[in-house]
Amino acid sequence: MALFAIVIALLLEQIRPLGAQSLAARQLRVWTRQTAANTDAGTALHGWLAWSLAVVLPAVLAAAIHLLALWAGGWLLALAWNVVVLYLTLGFRQFSHHFTTIRDALEAGDDERARQLLARWQGGDTSRLGRGDVLRQVIETSVLAAHRHVFGVLACYGAL
Template sequence: MNLFSLVAVLLLEQIRPLPYRSVVHEPLARFARFLEGYFNAGERSYGLIAWVISVGGLVLVAGGVYAALNALNPLLAWLWNVLVLYLTMGFRQFSHYYTDIQLALRMEDVPHARQLLSEWRGRPADDLSSSTIARLAIEEALSASHRHVFGVLVCFFLLPGPCGAVLYRAAAVFADTWGRRNDDAAERFGKFSQQAFAVIDWLPLRITAAGFAIVGNFEDAVYCWRNQADKWPDDQLGSGIGIVLASGAGALGVRLGMPVVEAGEISDRAEIGTGDEADVDFMQSAVGLVWRALMLWLLLLLLLGFASMVGP
């Protein structure tokens, strides 16, 4: 059933892409801000309570609806799985900007590529070279492919029904919303959400990195994973996305990271990966890497399905 759910969602997304930010992210972020205003008393324990009520409640509702529908008709439960997976994952969450940036660079329209990259990342991209734009776009794409595709899928297949997909998406949004505050009280309140997501994402991060290594340059991917991943700083979600970026860079044979001048200031970023500087051709290679990793997932699920059918 999980394999058919995944295939159905991939086809549905190609036919009718979901406006993820307006349909999923913003409602969840508003819910998170509402709970923060109600529960935030400047202590970590209140953040824990709010997280359990919100994320745990969403998971229980998703699982309860699945169980009820499954008791009525397994087809209804499958349709619920497809709907939830459609809402919680998807390539179109990042492919729009990436494809447009790639096209702009091929047309040698660097100013337009800078504008698109700035809109995507929410940071100034003035005076960036075409190589730097390609490098930053690849980093964003590898990170987004994990957060919006592979991370969701790992949790989806580990937990019954759509519970895993809801857990991953809700935990990511709450960690992002509560983890952006700078004052001490808000930071203490949001600390548990970041720690919880780091635990939830621990295994998915490594499975994504392993998938990139298998379908790419395995030796370089493993080398970069082991020797460079810990040099990449955690993002606002508080998780080690450097594992995915290092493995992906090694699998592609491209150098990512490195210092970048943003808004007149130099961002001191570690170099990860091996090989050549990033360019528009490597952007296309990154797309192929992500799709091959997804095909690997489909193949594994197909084999597991056959094994369950012929097993004792």
């Protein structure tokens, strides 16, 4: 069932991608910021409390809903819940279009456009970067984004 949920969620995300500014992403940012602001007072214990409320509580809630869906509606309802959770949390398309447009600019020999696109993506000054540095930063940022938005989500999903 997990493999089917992953495949369906990835297909849905390719058809209708959720961006970083989607309602779900905005609500998650609000939740984590409010949790940190209201619980993290600077000590290690408060940091663990903030992390537990921001991460563990939603994970336990999602697992409980999965078990309830499995018990009340069967495997098909549980599969649908898994697809919803994965669709909302997987973010392959949140970064892949940045990578693709920069790669296309580099392939076309338009280094200036590639630097501008990289600056827009990362929010920094890239005017002094050479072609190799632009390529290095694009690869580093893409790998980091893939780990955050794809591999990390799949690892956590598999662990649960």
